[in-house]
Amino acid sequence: MSRRAVTIAEVARHAGVAVSTVSYVLSGKRTISATTRQRVLDSVRVLGYHPNAGARALASKRANVIALVLPLRAGMHLPVLMQFATSVVTTARQYDHDVLLMTADEGPDGLRRVAASALVDGLVLMDVELDDQRVPLLRELAEPSVLIGFPADSAGLTCVDLDFARAGALCVDHLAELGHREIALLGAPAVVYERGTGFARRTREGFSAAVRAHGQTGAALPCEETFDEVFGEVKALFEPGSGMPGLSGLIVHNEAAVGHVLSALRVLGKRVPEDVSVVAICPDDVADRASPPLTSVLIPAGDVAHRAVELLMAKLDGREVPEATLLEPRLTVRESTAPRA
Amino acid sequence: MSRRAVTIAEVARHAGVAVSTVSYVLSGKRTISATTRQRVLDSVRVLGYHPNAGARALASKRANVIALVLPLRAGMHLPVLMQFATSVVTTARQYDHDVLLMTADEGPDGLRRVAASALVDGLVLMDVELDDQRVPLLRELAEPSVLIGFPADSAGLTCVDLDFARAGALCVDHLAELGHREIALLGAPAVVYERGTGFARRTREGFSAAVRAHGQTGAALPCEETFDEVFGEVKALFEPGSGMPGLSGLIVHNEAAVGHVLSALRVLGKRVPEDVSVVAICPDDVADRASPPLTSVLIPAGDVAHRAVELLMAKLDGREVPEATLLEPRLTVRESTAPRA
DNA sequence: CAGGATCGTCGAAGCGCTTCGACGTAAGGA
DNA sequence: TCCTTACGTCGAAGCGCTTCGACGATCCTG
Structure with missing residues (x-):
């Protein structure tokens, strides 16, 4: 003992x-x-x-620890967060650093505390919102930081994210190639858009731009996460008078709802992909596990996290890094999309 | 700067x-x-x-940091893990401690490293397996630790968990009260049982014991996590010749599969709860979001985490703590269960 | 073969904090 | 009134490590 x-x-x-x-x-x-x-x-x-870590930190002025700040509200889906966190830890270990876990509910004071006490050398913040109150603090902090997601004003910060606009566009492109003319995007719950969460909006913008470019008809809708709400929404889309009589392509950017959407289509007697093609923006395991396996654009949580830590390490070494890093999305074709009948 | x-x-x-x-x-x-x-x-x-945290740790021999060790493989479902982690952080902060996040893939050496370097004062390990290789190390470590879950030999350790045997039994009791005579438990994927994960087995044991006590007929089956497999399994259960011609109650202890089970029942034309009563063992939000909302036994991840940290703090203060802590499960009746037709 | 570089090692000075013993000083007991 | 006790504060000694400057020894170079 x-x-x-x-x-x-x-x-x-x-x-x-x-x-x-x-x-x-x-x-x-x-x-x-x-x-x-x-x-x-x-x-x-x-x-x-x-x-001894304490003695080392004291003498060298380097704790070899970075902070990982989780979002308070789960704007991103929980499993993605988790995948993200483990990837941060794994990458940090490759650079001989450990990870201090924080939740956003300590707010700016928490960040100041760990930074000022030299508990950590740098910070990774997840799921930054457009008008995040922690952003001004980060700018004045001596410790370097990397953000996942983009605040409204990202000048002077280092931000990483999946290129959601491209992701949205990629889905549209794929459906356009298959000949679909009328398509819909089912996104995050309405509250997420209202909160100004960047990734949800950017996907929608990419979707809209691509729809216009292809001369398609498209609707972008929020999407709640209970079966009944999803069912109602999907049903309405296919009803005569919905304005989309020829709807044949669905893009789902909502992990929690993707299962419900498929259930709803089954119940409505719409076959996937014979009657409706479905593309999801979600992790591969969710797409794989669905029935039929979904053509999807991957949210590469692991890659984003890895890159974020690499950037932070570069900043800790005093190297210059780009302010914005957008990771290229990748579309994987599975069994849920087919040429328009 | x-x-x-x-x-x-x-x-x-x-x-x-x-x-x-x-x-x-x-x-x-x-x-x-x-x-x-x-x-x-x-x-x-x-x-x-x-x-300065380093100076403080050096002089006082207390880092005021605890380690949280995540499981490598997600035996528990990811959202629960996440909920767990945030609760550990929140509770630790109440005791003026921070949390160092580790993944299990560093193995015993990682634990030894953070302990010997005095980076952390104590450890919380999640999702301990029955023959966990880290257990012997924990016994000889000077730093106190608390485990979530029970290894085969828990003597000399401090373990916390939901009382899964009671959880399984509670579901059976509820169905028995409603008059269901033939019931089935759909559990974790087969591989989880093979791995000897404690919570899956203990649920099954509680289920079996309760079924016997009530004189019911019961079957406990593993359950995979893709829709097609789940569908096949559910279909087989209701087929004549399955040995359960009067099957009217289903207990689902698998978060990833619970949506698929409901989908499968819809497709098979079985109404919930009119034809089949379904009880889930899962977090409340999953149960609430299902259609119909599921009667469920809650996995109180937050409570377990909270208790685990409290126990660790007590050990750090040199207080005696019980070796085993089992949290009482709570069954919430929603709309997925009804008296047998 | 002398002079300067270079290499490998050492000693000591902190880093910022906690904690121990000591030292007034004011309050309580006889 | 004198001695004890407690209280409030101070100074200094570390905690275990990194890093700077110094110092022989070895190596080249002209």
Whole structure:
């Protein structure tokens, strides 16, 4: 229970060298002869030495920890968040950093606290909103940060995200190639648009622009997440008088609703893809698990997270990084889309 | 950008007291006169002082950070994990601690690393498996830990979990009261049982025991997570010759499958709850969102996490804690269950 | 073969905080 | 009134590490 931790002094004594020599072996910041290095390394292993994180942070002014700030409200779907978080941790570990988990409900004060106390060297913030109150703080903070998503004014910040406008357009392009003339986008719940969440709007804009470019007819609608609401909405779309008598393509950008949409179509007797082609913007596993497996544009949570951490590490090293990074979406064709009958 | 951080020495100078006095004001470990205290507190506020975490950890031998270790494979469903993680963070903050996020893929070495380096004071591990390889390490670690879930041998450890056996039994009791005589449990995918994941097995055991106690007929089956597999399985259950000609109650302990099960029943023309009563073991939001809203036993991820952190804090304070904590499940009646026709 | 570079190592000075013992000073007991 | 006790505060000694400057020893270069 109470074994005292091994210190660098004990390693030095065991190896017959100075404390500073051990430090230099471990950090590689000065050249050390191969024989000495080996002796030190052996002592480290034999004694089971682990440098004390606090002492290291104090002396070096680097904690080797980054903060990951989760959104308070789940604008993004929970599983994506999770995938995101694990990817941040994994990537950070590759750079020999650990991850401190924070929730957004501590607000700006929480960020200031961890930054000012030197608990963390930098920050990754997820799911930033358009008029995020933490953004001004980030600008004045000494510690570098990377945002997932784009606030209204992203000048001077480093932001990463999937290119949702392209994602929306990609879906439209795919349906256009298959000959669909009237298509609809079922997006996030209405409240998400009202909140000004960037990704939802950008998808819709990409959708609208592409529809116009192809000369199609298109409607972009919010989409709630209970079966009954989804059913009602889908039913209305196909009703005569909906304004889209020839509707044959559906784009669903709402993970929680995608299952409900398929259920609704089944109940309405619409076959996928014979009667209606469906494209989803969602993680691959959701698309794979659906029936039929959905043609989809992947939300590459892992890649976004990976890139975000890489950018943060670059900033920590004092390197210059681009302000905006948009990840190219990729469309995977599965069994839910087909040429228009 | 490069404002140096305020140190305790500057606060002391500003307030006209010794460094140690500031420290005692902040920690409350010695009595300080009200006037001095106020003067120091004012200086702290004026200067915007935040104690350096590394220095504090080094001097006090307490990092005020706990580790949260996520499972590598998502045995538990992702949204629950997420809910869990946020609850751990929130609770830890109430005790003035932060949370270091780790994934299980670093394995035992990762735990040893953060513990030996004094990065964290204690550990919370999620989704522990029956023969978890990290368990022996935890026993010999100086740092206290709390596990979510039970390994095969939990002696000497502190474990918390929902009482899944009771949860399974509760579902059966409810169906029994409604007069259902033949019922089935659709559980986790087969691979989860093979892996020896505790919660899946314990639910099944609770189910079986209760079925026996009520003199019902019951079948416990694994359940995959794609629509087609679920559909096949549900269809088979209702087929003549399945051995359950009077099947009228279904218990679903699989968040990913619960939507598919309802879809399947719709397609098979089975009405819920008129023809079949369905009880789910899942978070409330999933049950609420289903159509019809599902009678369910809640997985109180937040409560479990909260309790886990409380136990860890108690151990950090040197208090004794019970080895096993089982949280009582709660069944909420919604619209998916009804008396047998 | 002398002079300057270069290499490998050491010693010591912090980093910012907590905590221990000590030292007045004011309050309580005899 | 004198001695004890408690209270409030201070100074200094670390905590374990990194990093700077220094110093022999070895290596070239002319």
